[in-house]
Amino acid sequence: MTYVIIARWRPRDGERDKVEAILRELAKEVRTEPGNLQFVVNRSVDDPDDFLLYEQYASEQAFRDHQQTPHFKRLVLEQAVPLLARRERQAFAVLE
Numbered sequence: 001m002t003y004v005i006i007a008r009w010r011p012r013d014g015e016r017d018k019v020e021a022i023l024r025e026l027a028k029e030v031r032t033e034p035g036n037l038q039f040v041v042n043r044s045v046d047d048p049d050d051f052l053l054y055e056q057y058a059s060e061q062a063f064r065d066h067q068q069t070p071h072f073k074r075l076v077l078e079q080a081v082p083l084l085a086r087r088e089r090q091a092f093a094v095l096e
Contacts, residue, residue: 002037002094003060007053010086016049022080023051029071030055035062056094063091 011019023041030039037056044050057063066072081087 001059002096003057003063004092004094005053005055005057005063006090006092007055008086008088009051009053009080009084010049011051011083012085015083019051019080019083022075022083023053026071026075026080029069029075030066033062033066033069035059035065060091 009019009023020043027039027041030036035058037058038054039056040054042052042054044052055063057066
């Protein structure tokens, strides 16, 4: 079952450039994970402070494994989360 995560990030005022840099680095790292099928960072055309992350993993376990990687802990938990005003996440399964 392909496991999909849709995440929305909104940086705190003045933190957009830092969050964007973190997301660029995160995308490169996540795309090398064995269970990752796709990791795409999007920015709203109407609101440059609104980021949408589209992630696909081979399974829910692959997503759990992703959350245990050193780059996730460093880039997301340690660096990005303190810069965010909002962080939301939803999980989906691809209909096959």
